[in-house]
Amino acid sequence: MTLLRLHPDDDVAIALIDLPAGHVVDGLTLTGDVASGHKVAVRAVAAGASVHKYGQVIGLASTDIPAGAWVHTHNLVMSDADRAAQIGAGRRPLPAPADTVTWSGYRRADGRWGTRNTIAILTSVNCSATVARRIAAAFPRESLPPGVDDVVAYTHTGGCGGASDGQDVRMLQRTLAGYARHPNVAAVLIVGLGCEANQIPDWLAREGLSAGPHLRTLSIQEAGGTLKAIAAGEALVQDLIQTAAGAHREAAPVSGLFVGLQCGGSDGWSGVTANPALGRAVDRLVSHGGSALLSETPEIWGAEHLLLRRADPDTARALLDRLDWWRDHALHHGMALNNNPSPGNLKGGLTTILEKSLGAVAKAGSSDLQDVIGYAQPVRRTGLTFMDSPGYDPCSATGQIASGANLITFTTGRGSVFGSKPAPCLKIASNAGLAGWMAEDIDVDASGVLRGESLDAVGEVIFRRILALASGEPSASEALGIGEAEFVPWQMGAWL
The missing domain is CATH 2.30.130.110 (Archaeosine Trna-guanine Transglycosylase; Chain: A, domain 4)
Incomplete structure (x- = not known):
């Protein structure tokens, strides 16, 4: 054939x-x-x-x-023809699983489960980025005690230059808070400069967080400058490592898994092999009580009617509202949603956003759409949730992790070197050529679908790799040390 x-x-x-x-x-x-x-x-x-x-x-x-x-x-x-949406017509419960499945994770005090046990160094503003990175560099992975996976500095370009209570600052605060309370994070150090718009005490109070044994703060100005702040930060992280070392893996239910669904560098095979196979794995996950987050709102354009069939009226209205916002947002900035696909997508065989979106939505499987949430907002319901985000992979995955995703799955056809922390990333290739050429970046080859393997069989392989990765098996991107620079909070407003 x-x-x-x-x-x-x-x-x-x-x-x-x-x-x-x-x-x-x-x-x-x-x-x-x-x-x-x-x-x-x-x-x-x-x-x-x-x-x-x-x-x-x-x-x-x-x-x-x-x-x-x-x-x-x-x-x-591109076609702008209306796509009839029969809201709720496709809602149905998934069949109960025939087996009982567990994985090995870290039970947190709030009842959630972690797939990793890390120390996060968060920055309130770009001005504290270098200090945060220097502190993290003092604790290479090989120096950490058993059970402590990593010390990671999450730096960004925001935190000042705009209104102290503006849209960008609020979005950044929500994202940082999601990382601070993330189940994969055992303890947190927050580093600020001292005079920034994103004042640490203010956003901690707004997000319901407070300093304690698992959360410490540091101001560079109060510490007396760069070198003194680095020394103080290293001492604080040393204490946090000892706190984290007390956590241990134990048998965990699949209901403790929250998986973010991403695709990047898609090609003509992505919607045929990797994405629908991941969708079968997501159905397995949801049938066992787990949860999945679909995002990248501009990349469901043209396929939204398939999701609306699986949504109740309130959830459907929330999804349509976000699509309306994106249409207006694109027009305001002189763009059209069909500016996507990217050059790489086009070279790989995709032509319109409709074609790309139809393949991308397949990642979400066939379960009912339970909820629609804003970027970096906490997940509220089990099962399949849609989180609003740009289509830019690092930004979208950052929001998913802030919302609570403790593992990311990422399909690719052209090739991607994406990785994420603190949630490990499982990379799935759509074709055998990519899986062989970029083998060091790929965890699963889904091209067996083109050689006669069923989507269910490849989906089962992906599901089992999700469980193994969640239980501590390193992903390809983790082995390469990728994931720290991929922290990219969504910046929407103007800087002054």
Whole structure:
């Protein structure tokens, strides 16, 4: 087989290998070269008519497309046609699992479970970034006692330059608070300069946090400058390490897992292999009582009707409100939501945001959509939740972790070197070429779907790797030491 047609109603099929012009397959003669992962018209489509993939509209033909033609940006454009949403029509309970599954985690005082046991050094402002990084550098992983995974400095570019009570500061405070109370974080040191807009006592009080054995604060100005602050911070972290060393793994229920769903560097295979296979793993997770976070709001555009079918009216309205906000936000900044896909997505075979979104939503499986929350807001319900965020992977994953995700899954087709801390990241390749070429960055190869393995079988592999990773097995990105610089809080407002 050299062409894959995903649905009987599809106007296109996907080339499984590079195909030259003149190649004859399934009665079609290719009118031009078609790269692996790209689309071939399986029947003629008139200019202005809808083009279907996955049994869904992915755009409009901008010119007559003959059968056998390569279908891409030169002849396929965005469609703004309404997508009928039958709200709640697809709601159904998942079948109860036939087995009992556990993993090994850290039980926290608030009842949540950690997949890692780390020390977080948070910064209230960019001005304290260097001090925080120098403190963390004094505690390399090999120097830590058994059971303490890491000491990580989370630095950023915000915290001042705007209103002390403005939108950006509030968003940053909520994100920092989510990391401070994260179940993968055993103890926290917060480092500030002293005169910043994001005053530490103010945001701790606003977020219901207070200093104590597991949370310490440090002001560079009060400490007497850079070197004195570093020395003071090292002493504080040494004490926090001893606190963290008292935690131990124990058998944990799957209900203690909150998994963030991400995709980046997608290609034409992402929506065929990695994303739907991850969706099957998510269904397994949810059926066992676990939770998943779907995000990247601009990247569900064109596939929102599939989520609305699985939502009650209130949840559906909340999701539609966020999509309306993003439409207005894009217009305000002189952009369109179809500015996405990225150049890499286009080269990999994706053409419109509709096509990209239909593949991306497959990560969420088939369970009911239980809730819609704002960026970095705490998860309120078990099961599948949607968290509003940009499509930029590090920013979206940062919000998911702040919301409580204790593990991230990340599918990729073009290749990505993303990693995350304190929540470990499981990287899933959509194709065998990537899995081999960038093997040091990949945890699971989902390309077996193209060789006859079922989505359920590959989904089960992913589910078991999630449990192993949650239980302490290092991910590829952890082995490479990736995840500290990928802390990217969402900045929305103006700086003055």
